[in-house]
Amino acid sequence: MGHIKLTNVIKSFGAIDVLHGINLEINDGEFVVFVGPSGCGKSTLLRTIAGLEKPTGGDLAIDGKVVNDVPAADRGLAMVFQSYALYPHMSVRQNLAFGLENTRMPQAEIAERIAEAARMLEIEPYLDRRPGQLSGGQRQRVAIGRAIVRRPVAFLLDEPLSNLDAELRGSTRAELAALHARLSATMIYVTHDQVEAMTLADRIVVLRAGRIEQVGTPLELYNRPANRFVAGFIGSPHMNFLEGAVEAVHPQKAVATLVGGNRLEFPVAGATIETGSRITLGVRPQHICLGPGENSIPAKIRLVEALGSETVLHADVAGQKILVVAPGQHDLSPGLDISLSLSTAPIHLFNEKGLRL
Amino acid sequence: MSRIAAFIFRRKGRNGWHWTDIVTWIWLVGGLLIMFGPAVWLVGSSFKSPAALAEFPPTILPYVTQKATVEGYDKPLDLYDATLPDGRKAVLAEVRRIGVISQMVDPEKPGEIIKVNISQRTPVRTMAFATTNYTEPFTHFDFVRYLWNSVFVTVTATLITLVVNSMAAFALSKYEFRGRTFAMLLILATLMVPLSVIMVPLYSIVSALGLFNNLWGVILPTVATPTGVFILRQYMLTIPDELIDAARMDKASEWQIYWRIVLPLTAPALAVLAIFSVVWRWNDFLWPLIVLSRKELYTLQVGLSIYSGELNVQWHFILAMTVVTMIPVVLVFIFLQRFITTGIAGTGLK
Numbered sequence: 001m002g003h004i005k006l007t008n009v010i011k012s013f014g015a016i017d018v019l020h021g022i023n024l025e026i027n028d029g030e031f032v033v034f035v036g037p038s039g040c041g042k043s044t045l046l047r048t049i050a051g052l053e054k055p056t057g058g059d060l061a062i063d064g065k066v067v068n069d070v071p072a073a074d075r076g077l078a079m080v081f082q083s084y085a086l087y088p089h090m091s092v093r094q095n096l097a098f099g100l101e102n103t104r105m106p107q108a109e110i111a112e113r114i115a116e117a118a119r120m121l122e123i124e125p126y127l128d129r130r131p132g133q134l135s136g137g138q139r140q141r142v143a144i145g146r147a148i149v150r151r152p153v154a155f156l157l158d159e160p161l162s163n164l165d166a167e168l169r170g171s172t173r174a175e176l177a178a179l180h181a182r183l184s185a186t187m188i189y190v191t192h193d194q195v196e197a198m199t200l201a202d203r204i205v206v207l208r209a210g211r212i213e214q215v216g217t218p219l220e221l222y223n224r225p226a227n228r229f230v231a232g233f234i235g236s237p238h239m240n241f242l243e244g245a246v247e248a249v250h251p252q253k254a255v256a257t258l259v260g261g262n263r264l265e266f267p268v269a270g271a272t273i274e275t276g277s278r279i280t281l282g283v284r285p286q287h288i289c290l291g292p293g294e295n296s297i298p299a300k301i302r303l304v305e306a307l308g309s310e311t312v313l314h315a316d317v318a319g320q321k322i323l324v325v326a327p328g329q330h331d332l333s334p335g336l337d338i339s340l341s342l343s344t345a346p347i348h349l350f351n352e353k354g355l356r357l
Numbered sequence: 358m359s360r361i362a363a364f365i366f367r368r369k370g371r372n373g374w375h376w377t378d379i380v381t382w383i384w385l386v387g388g389l390l391i392m393f394g395p396a397v398w399l400v401g402s403s404f405k406s407p408a409a410l411a412e413f414p415p416t417i418l419p420y421v422t423q424k425a426t427v428e429g430y431d432k433p434l435d436l437y438d439a440t441l442p443d444g445r446k447a448v449l450a451e452v453r454r455i456g457v458i459s460q461m462v463d464p465e466k467p468g469e470i471i472k473v474n475i476s477q478r479t480p481v482r483t484m485a486f487a488t489t490n491y492t493e494p495f496t497h498f499d500f501v502r503y504l505w506n507s508v509f510v511t512v513t514a515t516l517i518t519l520v521v522n523s524m525a526a527f528a529l530s531k532y533e534f535r536g537r538t539f540a541m542l543l544i545l546a547t548l549m550v551p552l553s554v555i556m557v558p559l560y561s562i563v564s565a566l567g568l569f570n571n572l573w574g575v576i577l578p579t580v581a582t583p584t585g586v587f588i589l590r591q592y593m594l595t596i597p598d599e600l601i602d603a604a605r606m607d608k609a610s611e612w613q614i615y616w617r618i619v620l621p622l623t624a625p626a627l628a629v630l631a632i633f634s635v636v637w638r639w640n641d642f643l644w645p646l647i648v649l650s651r652k653e654l655y656t657l658q659v660g661l662s663i664y665s666g667e668l669n670v671q672w673h674f675i676l677a678m679t680v681v682t683m684i685p686v687v688l689v690f691i692f693l694q695r696f697i698t699t700g701i702a703g704t705g706l707k
Contacts, residue, residue: 052602073608085603089621098617099607146607 002154002186003028003063004049010057011041011048011210018044020210021058026154026188031180033189033197035233036207042190043082043158045207049188050156051075062153073102078147079156082163084139086131092142093127096149110149117145120179137168144179154186161196173199194234198222206230223346228354231282237312239348240288240322242281249273256281260318262297266347271357273349279357282348285312285323290330293341301336315340403676404486410672420482425450428467437461439478441471448481449473490677500678502653503660507639508685510575510656515634517580519627525581526589526623527615531601541590544583552643563648574648575656579638585630592626593619628696635689639682657682 004026011019018041026032034042047053049060051072059066067075078099086095093114100110118124121141131139140160147155160176161169177200180187191197197204198218206213206221206229214226218234225231231239244258253267256279266281273279299322303314306329313324313332317340324340332338349357369375398417402410405419424433427450434450439461441447449461449471459478461471494500529541559578568574596619604614620627642658649655661678664671 047602050606052605072602072605077606079603079606081599081603083597083599085597085599087600087604087618098604098609102608102610102613146603150607 002026002152004154004186004188005061005064006049006058007061008058009045009048009055009060011044011053012056018210019048019055022210022212024205024212024215026186028186029184031177031187031189031200031202032205033191033201033203034205034207035191035194035197036213037233038192040207041210042192042207046079046156046158046188046190050077050079052079076153077156078150078152078154080143080147080158080160082159084131084143084163086139086142086146088131091128091130092123092134092145095131095142096146099146099150113149113151114145117148120148120182121145136164137172140164140172144176148183152185154188157187157189159191160189161191162193169196176200194236198234204234206233224356225282225348226356228280228282228350231348231350231356235284237285237323237325239282239284241350242283242317242320242322244279244281246273246275246277246279249275258297258318259320262318264297264342265295266349271349273357278352280350280354282350283342283345285325287342287345288322288324288326289341289344290324290326290338291341292339293343295343296339296341299338299340301332301334301338303334304330304332306330313338399676400680403490403673403680404488405490405673405676406485406487407671407673409487410676418484419486421485422480422482425464427462427464430467434462436464436481437473437478438481439471439473441473449478451478487673490673491681494674494678498660498663498674498678499653500657500660500681503655503657506572506654507657507682510572510641510645511635511638511685513572514576514579514638515631517576518582518585518634519631521580522582522585522630523589523620523623523627524615525586526593527619529586530590530593531596531598531619541586544586548583556643556647560647568648570649570651570654572649572654575641575645578644579641582634582637584633588630589623589626592623596622624696628693632690632693636686639686 004024006022006024009019009022010017022045034045036042044053048055051067051070055068060068062075062077086092087098090098096114096117097110100113114127115124118127121144123138123141123145126134126138126142131142134142140163143160157176161172164172173196180200189196189200201218203215204218204221205215208229214221214230216224221230221234225234225239228241232241242258242264244256244264247255247257247263249268251268253265254273256264256266258264258281264281297317299315299317301313301315305312305314308329310328311326311330311332313326313330315322315324315338322340351357368378370378398415401417401419402415406421409416409419409421423436425436426433430452434452436448436450437459439447439449439459447463450464452460452462452470454460454475457475459473459475461473461478463469463471525544529537529544563569563574563578566574568577600618600622601614604618609617640658641656642662645656645659646662649659657678661675661682664674664678
């Protein structure tokens with residue numbers, strides 16, 4: 001059981017408000033990822049759930065019971081820290097046993113649980129070493145092992161992969177996903193890396209400045225971002241935003257005049273748009289085609305990044321920056337005038353306040 | 358061996374002497390003499406007889422003038438290498454000295470007195486260790502009793518110091534509470550108050566608590582030291598807070614966090630404080646002298662003052678016993694200094 005419900009949770013450190021009324025429900029067995037830029041409060045939110053920080057206001061309930069005043073140790077949660085926080089003076093075995101010894105568990109059962117976790121994480125050969133004698137990846141496994149042996153109702157992971165090198169991060173990510181499938185426990189995972197968020201999450205919670213911007217499955221967030229912030233945060237490279245004003249509205253499509261004078265058609269798809277209002281058009285770099293087409297705009301290339309499988313173009317559309325990811329290799333150079341076609345691209349519409357239309 | 362020599366005699370100037378080489382040599386040799394000279398003199402002099410101690414110019418090693426028993430004289434006479442008026446050299450015994458003239462006699466021909474100018478003679482000396490300086494105090498001085506008192510005071514006070522100070526340091530470094538910085542400053546401010554200022558009130562308190570003439574009266578006033586709290590707190594600040602959060606998630610009580618996580622990680626700082634505390638308590642003189650007036654409770658340092666009377670200071674015993682009292686401190690330092698290595702607190706991270 002690992003059902004966690006946050007109702008209007010507020011946290012402030014002195015005069016600084018870090019979390020402004022968080023409402024969130026996490027279901028049993030769900031893998032939820034908190035993402036957001038640095039300082040958005042995602043770690044504070046995790047530490048509040050863990051019980052290491054006391055919420056200033058609001059209620060936190062685990063399995064239907066309000067746990068605001070329950071100490072961290074008695075909430076039945078386990079946490080994996082960003083720095084791993086292994087006890088340096090204890091062997092791996094003692095690190096794993098420490099939490100269990102504190103619950104006065106019989107020695108035989110402790111040994112059994114450690115053996116099981118060690119087998120699962122393949123850390124059996126290092127059980128008698130100290131953390132200082134392990135590599136980063138091994139320490140990371142021990143940190144996860146320390147959480148597993150507790151058999152918690154939910155795992156809280158605070159950027160657990162941020163200290164690993166890129167290759168190890170990829171393989172550990174896959175192992176974490178497998179571990180979640182195997183344990184079917186609730187996991188709450190904090191990261192600022194959207195690739196981790198997209199690949200691991202059942203649901204992603206996007207945070208900004210202590211507020212939830214959007215909660216949804218990875219593809220929901222990618223396909224239907226609720227606002228400009230989420231649209232710009234999810235997806236790599238980030239979405240292009242073209243500012244403009246609505247010139248004319250037809251039943252199926254509308255026409256906008258972009259800043260700089262270019263005109264662009266876009267589908268309306270049920271949104272209510274008024275002629276003359278300011279609008280932001282969001283287009284993902286991967287959806288823009290090179291070459292003249294039906295709905296195209298002229299651009300000037302500023303920089304070409306050839307990655308082999310794809311080419312990233314940094315271009316300029318009458319003063320507005322635009323990124324284009326074109327598959328394959330292209331013989332283009334900075335300074336060249338090109339034409340970009342948006343006829344097949346899904347276009348996201350945002351109003352003046354940045355909300356989705 | 359040749360590599361050690363090569364290491365020691367390395368110079369910055371490859372072929373000649375760079376000025377930094379000269380400064381370095383003068384500095385290091387001078388430092389060696391200043392630091393180590395007194396210790397060598399102390400150990401050497403502790404084996405001298407009272408007469409040799411009073412000698413001028415002083416020597417490092419213990420020498421005694423050789424004596425010979427000469428027929429016709431009751432006491433053994435001092436032997437000298439003398440240059441006779443005719444230029445011959447001989448070993449003669451001095452009978453008496455009158456002004457600058459020494460009346461001497463050849464031990465082989467005791468009847469004949471030879472007059473020699475005192476500038477023409479030098480004493481015949483050999484090295485001799487006056488081990489009685491060490492053995493005698495053990496027989497007529499209650500050394501073992503004083504040693505036990507000193508060991509008891511030092512060990513107990515050091516253990517209590519480590520526990521009490523580390524608890525204070527833990528609270529001041531790992532708990533957030535109002536007035537934390539002020540409390541730390543207040544503790545440090547007590548460093549500015551010398552013992553002589555608080556001596557009388559402290560004496561009243563110790564006396565009121567019935568600890569006068571009691572070893573606990575020596576131990577208890579000394580166990581809370583601002584220096585110790587400061588050393589340990591600064592070290593504990595370097596222990597990552599995430600370790601303590603992790604322990605909290607692991608259901609550890611605050612006592613367990615202190616005892617099983619923080620204290621083992623503070624070992625290097627504890628070793629430093631232990632050395633300090635042992636040296637302080639072992640060498641303490643004034644406070645034990647005030648509190649202890651019964652002879653059987655004396656610590657070594659107070660006991661040693663017996664040899665320093667108003668009219669007569671028995672330097673040979675004082676020096677010998679000083680050497681003996683130095684030994685435990687040196688041993689403690691040798692034993693603890695290997696713990697003063699860089700901490701391991703950070704090795705479980707990243």
